[in-house]
Amino acid sequence: AQTVTQSQPEMSVQEAETVTLSCTYDTSENNYYLFWYKQPPSRQMILVIRQEAYKQQNATENRFSVNFQKAAKSFSLKISDSQLGDTAMYFCAFGSGTASKLTFGTGTRLQVTL
Amino acid sequence: EPEVTQTPSHQVTQMGQEVILRCVPISNHLYFYWYRQIxxxxxxxxxxxxxxxxxxKSEIFDDQFSVERPDGSNFTLKIRSTKLEDSAMYFxxxxxxxxxxxxxxxxxRLSIL
Structure with a gap:
């Protein structure tokens, strides 16, 4: 079974600064997908970024980028130029290549301050 | 941009009652899921x-739960006899x-009283 671990329950960053959220996972599969989802106070789940395990290049999406280290089973999210609207709970999630369900980590609560 | 819509946004139900949560997935999608967040x-x-x-299905999805796609657009989750521990956000x-x-x-948001 896959597990996803987010070791930072809470993080804080000042507006315009850069912050990195950590995620590690455990799997015996070789083909899988990794995601970061954002959950603002409104509680909706919003896809931030996606990484395919077979791709060596790190995914980027505007101010959001990942550092994917397959051998270390690490998948961190970097948020550049943080904005107040980035304040949310961030969940790392694992998607198997053979099954469709997502396995989520426990989340990191990010607070962006002035 | 097309989106997944869920109704109701908040459901309050007495313990032991049946509840049906409704979802309209994105129209050309073929795979549908339910998650919960206590x-x-x-x-x-x-x-x-x-x-x-x-x-x-997961271990959580026991005989009290069922899903159905009754027509071409809706996808429902039914909980037959709700328990207090079913209180959660259902996505x-x-x-x-x-x-x-x-x-x-x-x-x-499902609240069981």
């Missing part, structure tokens, strides 16, 4: 549905293919 905890997978049948999600990103609805 307050303050992580999101947990309940069930996935494809080609009019359950493709995978519906859909994807175009199994390895495509899942798009989530805004969730239904």
């Amino acid at each position: 307050l303050g905890q992580k999101v947990e997978f309940l069930v996935s549905f494809y080609n009019n049948e359950i493709s995978e 519906c999600a859909s994807s175009g293919d199994r390895d495509e990103p899942q798009h989530f609805g805004d969730g239904t």
